[in-house]
Amino acid sequence: FLPGYTMLRSYLAAVRELPKPPRLFLIFTAVNVFSWQCIAGPAMVLFARDLNMPPAWVGLLLSFLPISMLLVVFTVPLVEWLGPRKLLLWTWLARNVLSLSVFLVPWAISRWGEAGGWQVLLFATLAFSLIRAVGVGAWYPWLHEIVPRPLLGSYLSIEAAMSQVIIIALALAMALILGLGQGLSRFFLLYAAGIGAGFWSVQLIRKIPGGERVVATDFGVSGRRPSLRQALADQEYRRFFVLAMLGTGSVMWLNAASVMYLRDMLFYSEARIMLLLAAGGIGVACTVRFWGRAADRFGSVPAMIQLLGAHALLAFCWWGLLPGGRMTGLLAVVVIVFTTIFNGAFTMVSASGMLRRVRNEGRVAYTSLWILGVSTANGLPPILAGLLIDYWGMAGFRLCFLIAGGVGLAAAGFMFTLPPEEGKPPLHELRHLIQPSQPLRSLARVFWITVGFGEKKGGG
Incomplete structure (x- = not known):
């Protein structure tokens, strides 16, 4: 228990x-x-499959949340006109009210059959997603306002670790709840808890300082386009943004296929899947601070290259999780845990790199552009993955894993063209990390940082 206690004291x-x-x-x-x-x-996802929703529909369901975030391009004037606090307050309240419609699923099934339940779940998720998209553009500007720039890396590492602790506890609780029986009431209990917490978060918004309206702009197109053009005209930010989104897309290709693969191809129960995800969450909580420290020491781009290289190799490892294989059970634990660790660390490090490149005078435009890119990168893969899996089954899953690995390697390779951050070592010192001829050595070096021995250059 001593390492855990030491980690807790550090946080x-x-x-x-x-x-x-x-x-x-x-x-x-x-x-x-x-x-x-x-x-x-x-x-x-498990709820949708329990309703016998086809994989293509599940892919569409998964895409609602990120694709709806494209609306952020139209909400830049709202953030500036109302201020982050007021916009978050009203949209967070509305999204929870609309998500209550999920409890109509049993009624819809009794009236129109399974297809009726699918449509209600799609509506509830889409409504939640659209309203959330209107308000989420206020998130990063408010965060950028209240967190001192020197503490950004520390804050995001704490946030990532805290989030993983919550995800772990929830995954264990969900495994227990979902393992109790076969009825839909198991899932409705989870929705009730989530919506209740959502209403509580509305109350918490009132207690956070800042977030007031600071710029008065015309609520029109003329007030929106110059700000976004200014962010896109920043060459350093634009290059980082494009490659970070390519990496985010590769991560999402794997995320979109993995849970369905565990359920539909390996025939894992809902409880077993949640326990595996909890194990991955424990890994993220224990290691994310090491990646935050590595990014602070060597820059966000080197860390992103290392993480994408490891992610790509693990994506290919999913091909080895064969149904009925003697080693599949053991390999699944290792692959899922490290996949979750590297994906979580990449998300944290890329967000940190973005915030360090945001200029104070245009933070709403810069962060809105980032949200727009993340939405696209996270929204398209689930739709395409769902279609591939629906038509080709196992071959579709394997193609998803191949795309995830290939795009990840490509993104990592192109990132070597990015200039190092001020005061950080040049990127050519890290070229050996993604050499295709030495994948095991590459993973070993990434593992070295993951377990906390990345302070020396040789380890990072």
Whole structure:
């Protein structure tokens, strides 16, 4: 228990270094993570498949949340006109009210059959997604306002670790709940908890300082386009943005296929899947601070290259998880845990790199452009993956894993063209990390950082 106790003390010390506003935002984030996992987490996929929803429909369901975020391009004036606090308050309230419609699924099934239940679930998820998309553009500007720039890496590492602790606890609880029986009431209990937490988060918004309206702009197209053009005209930011989105897309290709593969090809129960995801969450919580530290020391881009290289190799490893294989059970634990670790670390490191490149005078436009890109990168793969899996079955799954690995390697390779961040070592020192001829050595070096020995250059 000593390593865990030491890690806890380290995180608590980092939290105490934060001013009060970021600490309050952490509490708000914690409640939102709980709500999100109950409403739109892995259990949603299991719920959809329990309703016998076809894989192509499940892919569409998964795409609603990210694709709807494309609306953020139209909400830039709203953030500036209303301020982050007021916009988040009203949209977070509305999204929870609309998500209550999920409880109509049994009625729809009794009236129109399984297809009626599918449509109600699609409507509830789409309504939740659209309203959330209107308000989420206020998230990063508010965070950028209240977190001091030197503490961004520390804050995001704490947030990632805290989120994983919540996800772990929830995954274990969900495994217990979903293992109790076969009825739909198991899933409705999770939705009730998530929506209840969502209403609580609305109350927490009122307690966070800042977030007031600071720029008065015309609520029209003329007030929107110049800001976004300014962000796109920033060459350094644009190059980082494009390659980060390519990496995000590769991660999503794997995420979109993995849960369905465990359920439909390996025939894992819902409880077993949630336990595996919990194990991955434990890995993220224990290791994400090491990747945050590596990014602070060597820059976000080197860390992203390392993580994408490891992600790509693990994506190919999913081909080895064969139905009925003697080693599949053991390999599944290793592959899922490290896949979750590297995916979580990449998300954290890329967001940190983005915030370090945001200029104060255009933070709404910069962060909105980022959300727009993340939405596209996270939204298209589930749709395409669902179609591939629906038509080709096992071959479709394997193609998804191949695309995830190939795109990840391509993104990592192109990132070598990015200039190093100020005061960071040149990127050519890390070229050996993604050499195709030395994949095991590459993974070993990434593993070295993951377990906390990346402070020396040789290890990072």
